[in-house]
Amino acid sequence: MTAPAPIRQIVIVGGGTAGWMAAAALTRLVPAGIAVTLVESEEIGTVGVGEATIPPIRNFNALLGLDEADFLAATQGTIKLGIEFVNWTRDTHRYVHPFGEFGFDIEGVKFHQIWRKLYEQGRAREIEDYNVCALAMRAGRYQPPVSDPGSILSRMAYAYQFDAGLYARYLRSYAEARGVVRVEGKVAQVPLRAEDGFIEAVVLEGDRRIAGDLFLDCTGFRALLIDQALGAGWESWSHWLQCDRAVAVPSESPGPEITPFTRSTAHRAGWQWRIPLQHRVGNGHVYCSADISDDEARETLLANLDGAPLRDPFILKFEAGRRKRAWHRNCVALGLSSGFLEPLESTSIHLIQSGIHKLMALLPDTGFSPVERDEYNRLTDLQMQQVRDFIILHYHANQRQQGDLWRRMREMAIPETLERKLALFRNRGRFFRYEDELFAESSWIAVLLGQGIVPQGWDPLADGLDDDKLATSLSRLHEMFARAAQAMPRHEDWLARNAPARTPA
Amino acid sequence: MIRRIGIVGGGVAGWMAALALTRALPGVRIDLVETAGPDWSLGPFGPAEASLPDFPWWLADHGVDEGELLRAASQESRGGSFALGTAFSGWAGQEADWFLPFGTIGAPLGTTAFHQLAARLRDGGQQLRIADFSLAAIAAASGRFARPSDDPRSVLSSYGYGLHLDRAGLTATLRAASGLQPVGSFRAFTGDMVTLQDGTSIAADLWLDCSGPAALLAGEDGWESWAEWLPCDRVVASWNPAEGVPPPYGHAGAFEAGWQRTLPLVGGQGGALFYASAHLPEQPGAIPLAQGRRSQAWTGKVVALGAAATLLEPLHGWNLALLQNALARLIDLLPAAPNGPEPAEYNRLTASEADRVRDFAILHYKTNGRTGEPLWDAARAMPVPEPLRHKLDLYASRGRVPLYDEELFEADDWIAVLDGQGIRPRRHDTLADAIPEPALAQHAGRIREVILDAVRSMPHHGATLRAEGLIA
Numbered sequence: 016m017t018a019p020a021p022i023r024q025i026v027i028v029g030g031g032t033a034g035w036m037a038a039a040a041l042t043r044l045v046p047a048g049i050a051v052t053l054v055e056s057e058e059i060g061t062v063g064v065g066e067a068t069i070p071p072i073r074n075f076n077a078l079l080g081l082d083e084a085d086f087l088a089a090t091q092g093t094i095k096l097g098i099e100f101v102n103w104t105r106d107t108h109r110y111v112h113p114f115g116e117f118g119f120d121i122e123g124v125k126f127h128q129i130w131r132k133l134y135e136q137g138r139a140r141e142i143e144d145y146n147v148c149a150l151a152m153r154a155g156r157y158q159p160p161v162s163d164p165g166s167i168l169s170r171m172a173y174a175y176q177f178d179a180g181l182y183a184r185y186l187r188s189y190a191e192a193r194g195v196v197r198v199e200g201k202v203a204q205v206p207l208r209a210e211d212g213f214i215e216a217v218v219l220e221g222d223r224r225i226a227g228d229l230f231l232d233c234t235g236f237r238a239l240l241i242d243q244a245l246g247a248g249w250e251s252w253s254h255w256l257q258c259d260r261a262v263a264v265p266s267e268s269p270g271p272e273i274t275p276f277t278r279s280t281a282h283r284a285g286w287q288w289r290i291p292l293q294h295r296v297g298n299g300h301v302y303c304s305a306d307i308s309d310d311e312a313r314e315t316l317l318a319n320l321d322g323a324p325l326r327d328p329f330i331l332k333f334e335a336g337r338r339k340r341a342w343h344r345n346c347v348a349l350g351l352s353s354g355f356l357e358p359l360e361s362t363s364i365h366l367i368q369s370g371i372h373k374l375m376a377l378l379p380d381t382g383f384s385p386v387e388r389d390e391y392n393r394l395t396d397l398q399m400q401q402v403r404d405f406i407i408l409h410y411h412a413n414q415r416q417q418g419d420l421w422r423r424m425r426e427m428a429i430p431e432t433l434e435r436k437l438a439l440f441r442n443r444g445r446f447f448r449y450e451d452e453l454f455a456e457s458s459w460i461a462v463l464l465g466q467g468i469v470p471q472g473w474d475p476l477a478d479g480l481d482d483d484k485l486a487t488s489l490s491r492l493h494e495m496f497a498r499a500a501q502a503m504p505r506h507e508d509w510l511a512r513n514a515p516a517r518t519p520a
Numbered sequence: 521m522i523r524r525i526g527i528v529g530g531g532v533a534g535w536m537a538a539l540a541l542t543r544a545l546p547g548v549r550i551d552l553v554e555t556a557g558p559d560w561s562l563g564p565f566g567p568a569e570a571s572l573p574d575f576p577w578w579l580a581d582h583g584v585d586e587g588e589l590l591r592a593a594s595q596e597s598r599g600g601s602f603a604l605g606t607a608f609s610g611w612a613g614q615e616a617d618w619f620l621p622f623g624t625i626g627a628p629l630g631t632t633a634f635h636q637l638a639a640r641l642r643d644g645g646q647q648l649r650i651a652d653f654s655l656a657a658i659a660a661a662s663g664r665f666a667r668p669s670d671d672p673r674s675v676l677s678s679y680g681y682g683l684h685l686d687r688a689g690l691t692a693t694l695r696a697a698s699g700l701q702p703v704g705s706f707r708a709f710t711g712d713m714v715t716l717q718d719g720t721s722i723a724a725d726l727w728l729d730c731s732g733p734a735a736l737l738a739g740e741d742g743w744e745s746w747a748e749w750l751p752c753d754r755v756v757a758s759w760n761p762a763e764g765v766p767p768p769y770g771h772a773g774a775f776e777a778g779w780q781r782t783l784p785l786v787g788g789q790g791g792a793l794f795y796a797s798a799h800l801p802e803q804p805g806a807i808p809l810a811q812g813r814r815s816q817a818w819t820g821k822v823v824a825l826g827a828a829a830t831l832l833e834p835l836h837g838w839n840l841a842l843l844q845n846a847l848a849r850l851i852d853l854l855p856a857a858p859n860g861p862e863p864a865e866y867n868r869l870t871a872s873e874a875d876r877v878r879d880f881a882i883l884h885y886k887t888n889g890r891t892g893e894p895l896w897d898a899a900r901a902m903p904v905p906e907p908l909r910h911k912l913d914l915y916a917s918r919g920r921v922p923l924y925d926e927e928l929f930e931a932d933d934w935i936a937v938l939d940g941q942g943i944r945p946r947r948h949d950t951l952a953d954a955i956p957e958p959a960l961a962q963h964a965g966r967i968r969e970v971i972l973d974a975v976r977s978m979p980h981h982g983a984t985l986r987a988e989g990l991i992a
Binding site for chain 1: 544545546547581631851852853854855857860861862864865869910913914916917918920922946947949950951953954
């Protein structure tokens with residue numbers, strides 16, 4: 016038996032964040048004799064607004080060999096140490112989901128269990144007081160982590176906030192320099208092979224034809240290939256995640272201070288993001304159109320800016336859900352064409368990155384065996400579901416009085432996978448992470464506790480330890496962490512010194 | 521609230537549970553009730569026990585000195601020994617053998633996994649077996665052993681080791697470390713209380729059934745059979761005295777009607793013959809073996825542990841590891857609220873873990889290369905559970921092994937078995953093609969060199985055993 020021929024031509028359609036991230040990563044295949052072409056049209060705008068990310072973005076950049084300072088300077092980038100949630104649990108309440116770990120385990124007992132026990136006795140501060148990223152967020156400070164496990168700074172993790180349009184442009188020059196061919200044009204037709212319905216080529220306006228073995232659909236919500244041409248199906252999650260619109264606007268930076276975190280503020284019918292970049296602030300109000308009108312949503316957004324808007328707000332429409340088959344025939348959807356989850360936990364770019372990573376690992380040959388496709392789709396579904404559950408948690412566990420949306424969210428039936436997690440945590444603060452789960456225990460704990468789900472008890476192993484000693488350890492930990500955070504430079508000063516933004520060309 | 525836990529079974533499972541619980545739950549009263557007969561608490565597999573590399577860590581965490589344990593033989597002629605993996609002979613074909621090592625195999629180049637690089641070299645015409653790039657496999661083949669290095673930069677940190685132990689000696693050591701004495705001998709279980717031989721009754725808030733396949737508390741109900749995939753339904757255990765230095769690995773040798781396990785210790789070898797009664801006349805001393813697992817390991821007040829929960833032929837030393845993980849899970853989930861979510865979660869995790877180890881065992885049968893023998897021909901042709909089928913398909917297609925929740929074995933272990941059995945992926949990773957062939961060959965050559973140098977510097981197994989006071 017002769018093996019089917021290897022893939023020789025990969026065609027990426029769409030040049031937004033997803034398209035150029037894929038192109039940049041696929042440059043690694045060029046030396047193996049694979050041609051990578053990206054088709055995009057300057058006439059079609061991208062949905063790139065201010066984008067926040069999560070720590071694994073650093074792996075992606077490292078894989079490409081990007082220089083951090085250069086990347087930050089090119090994308091108006093800032094450092095993100097976590098997310099601040101305002102009014103989510105109830106009005107005037109706030110909590111943070113910091114990156115990095117809480118405290119230190121003591122004698123094999125998890126820190127949050129020890130914390131829970133002492134908190135009950137009134138001998139512990141809020142849990143975020145034992146997280147160095149949370150303390151640095153509060154102080155508006157930042158310093159890169161160190162790898163020495165003996166140092167407190169090794170407990171940090173961070174991600175970035177940047178202008179997604181500039182990031183795409185930055186990756187474009189990276190990819191083009193390494194052999195990716197960019198073709199300007201709008202796709203007019205997607206002819207399919209008669210025998211198996213595979214995509215044969217994309218035909219551009221003006222009849223230019225680009226043939227390929229494998230096509231990546233990076234066309235955003237339009238899903239030009241995966242849906243319009245191949246009809247790969249959509250599973251809606253709007254019964255759990257009911258927000259279906261966002262109104263977005265950039266605004267002026269309020270002052271010299273640049274917060275090293277993203278803020279999410281709950282409103283009557285949704286929530287508002289605030290993502291600080293070096294030169295401006297990205298804002299958006301995600302809302303449920305059944306509960307308020309577009310005008311009202313726009314007014315809420317504008318009334319809650321901390322700087323003057325820099326343009327007219329624009330509206331995006333969406334539906335939470337996933338593509339039933341993200342990989343269908345010889346087409347793989349990346350980014351919004353593969354599914355949509357609101358950016359509450361900044362997962363959009365990560366889902367793209369993770370799709371690229373899986374695709375590289377499972378790159379097919381021209382035989383397109385269903386085995387690789389099935390594995391890709393299995394892993395993609397698993398990840399989307401896990402992120403979905405994490406986002407539903409924020410909505411479901413609320414005590415907000417205002418707004419029918421929040422009542423519905425509280426009362427709705429949640430996915431069984433999340434139900435199980437909640438029951439175990441409620442009982443005794445237990446947590447079992449699933450295979451390959453994106454958000455680690457510390458993330459779930461931050462949000463579970465922040466949303467007011469306090470375990471009824473704690474790990475009995477914590478009872479074997481001396482309470483007075485624990486109380487002393489905890490206050491020492493807090494002091495150490497607070498001192499480490501205070502000793503860091505202010506975030507805006509660190510940026511000005513290490514990665515000042517270049518004026519966009 | 522859980523104030524009293526009762527353990528039924530005075531074998532290795534019972535005493536391991538007793539030690540783990542006394543250390544984790546100092547406020548809880550633990551009563552251990554002994555049972556009559558041989559210790560089959562992990563299965564009726566003879567007087568020797570083998571562990572995976574996690575076990576030495578477990579011992580250290582529970583205050584058991586490894587050297588003392590190795591010396592704690594029930595008879596003078598049975599001392600513990602070290603293991604670097606398991607040798608499999610006769611599985612990939614009547615004459616073929618291969619090695620499943622403890623530890624990493626090869627080293628990646630950039631982000632491309634070693635076995636993908638090996639596949640590319642193989643496609644270029646080189647004959648190679650990936651286990652030849654494992655330090656544990658090379659050291660085992662040359663009869664050498666020393667404990668691994670703590671320095672992560674050294675190649676001597678790239679492997680782990682398991683233990684071969686005299687089970688009675690292990691049990692006595694665990695018992696001594698727990699500081700407990702048995703409260704009596706089992707007579708009957710009433711669903712709530714255990715009655716002892718002396719007539720007294722014992723109550724407990726939770727019962728651990730560590731009585732082996734007899735499952736004195738958990739009973740016969742709810743047993744899911746794995747017989748459709750694992751044909752061996754009989755086992756004959758033995759002890760064969762032997763002089764000299766034991767090899768630092770276990771051996772699983774397939775034959776026409778099943779396989780023979782050999783665990784070398786100081787002073788002799790623990791043997792167990794596993795066979796299918798349909799393919800071999802009944803052997804003297806044969807014990808019936810109903811491989812499978814309990815569908816709900818935790819029901820009401822009873823948690824089945826060890827062979828009372830899962831009975832699986834020990835192709836690799838996984839039975840201690842399953843018990844170790846079950847105890848860790850149980851302790852994590854105690855105390856459980858009445859009708860709370862804990863038992864369901866325990867059962868879900870325990871069942872997934874057992875099923876994936878089952879798949880690992882089935883893999884050895886499904887991919888066998890013994891032709892012309894009915895048992896093995898049928899095993900090759902049989903349909904396998906869906907998660908295993910998916911693993912096999914994906915590996916055959918491109919050398920990847922998808923892992924599911926609660927897998928005991930890592931992708932490297934699966935790949936070592938698949939590679940050993942002679943399963944070759946149709947294609948390797950395209951990323952491996954992006955590396956120039958000379959760089960690839962140089963990388964592989966360098967790994968071999970570093971490993972061979974390191975193994976040359978290791979002491980012989982006998983020297984290490986002598987230094988531990990295990991042999992004269």
